[in-house]
Amino acid sequence: MAENTIPVAAFGPGAKGVDVPVLDSHLHHIEQGKGSPIVFLHGSPTSSFLYRHVFRLLAGRGRLLAVDLIGFGDSGRPAIDYELADHERYLDAWFDALDLRDVTLVLQDYGAAFGVSWAARHPERVRAVLLAEPVIRDIESAALPAAFVGAQQLIRTPGDGEKFVVEDNGFMTQVFPGAFLEPLAAEDLAVYQAPFPTPESRAHLIRFPRNLPIDGVPSSSVDFLARNENWLSTSADVPKTLLTYEPGFLLTPTIETWIRENVANIEIHAGGAGVHFVQEEQPQGLADAVVALLGRAAR
Template structure:
């Protein structure tokens, strides 16, 4: 398949008649895929992916509102400013994107750091949130004992100054070695190429390195724990309908975090969605689209939304 054919296939992968545009935010822009009209349904990805991760689910949910999938700052086709990619800094761009589009009555569909940013935004804008679905989220600190030892060792190396820069920025081994490890079956060559193409040079990979460094494990880094705690009160008190999809074996959503979610989060429905590790939009897109779509139909009807 030629490069031009691959590019055309990727452009069409969200379905017909999608719009692509760059939304100016702060000193940069967030590239956004959009389709439809009505109340917005916002899809937020995490590290090291892009809106492309949502393509199959986005397509299957067409017709349920104004679907929007941005590339977060530092990822995909969005800007890659020379900033410190702390969670607080990245949140500033997410907030600016929501405000630039004046999004209200929002349904959030979240994964990985997309959940951290989406829930943080929701907790500070409860009057603009309609419903929230999330899976494999960065939602609170994870116990290292519940994660693969190989990942814990790699994360420790990436957090070392100099070592992480060489592994991620200079040698691009996060995208060529670590990212492909997170799939039950090998990711297709075209999809892997699409994700890797977003980070062509060392200075374009700063957000990728920040991902494992910001991930809270055993309470560290404390700054990430504090950031995630900002959404805890809202999760526990808000009547907003919430859906958590779990996967087997999963990765971040450990058994302990599932129990915590069941005991802590108000108006939460938990549904098992099949086999998958972490980037489950690639592994179980049909199941996710069906479960999220059915849930939205039910909660919107019940809540009169």
């Protein structure tokens, strides 16, 4: 991308944008503060911008880093397939390039899939984990809104999906703006939409919705998440927090129950009113939960 689209000033005094060379491209992140790293991972179809309010509320709590996934925000756009394993490779390279250790992970949407995967494969570098509206298990369609299930069916249909997401920009102009209790401010929505002005720039946006594991499909995504189950169930030394929201979205009752029964050292707390992009709707509650989690990790 020729120029950055994310306003760094929105993250508060002292925040800076950083481009880190990784593999054949670069990952962009916003950074603020010093100390043990707190890494914030977003999902589909957002960017580090999602965490700007949380950054302001956590100033002084550590080295805050919100990274843009490859192909999103101000990160690079290499010629790759943008499958889950691709995102994993670039994030791994970013963590290693910065030599991040004693990491507290704050994870939402696909950010949870990738963050938990990184933790499971680098347990000695993880301090604590917070989950909010995570992609962490197969999702039963019966618990999802009918309109979203219909959109998913459209997106997964060859040809029709490409027209809706890539050609007509329907995912960024219809699906994403509709996933809030209150509409986003026009200027904030514009920041999220800015990286995807043309069909060419939107081509990879279809991968995340097509890879969302619903009713066991695609099996590759179910398998990707299942790899992390052993670490989640055995990592009793790593404190974890799950935040729930009303009405919520991807955290279905079945998945919440599974987390409660299978994830070691987990505390579950109500996060308040929110749908899915809860960093926009409940930043104070999210920041407070991070502070509480850091306190548990310090004991």
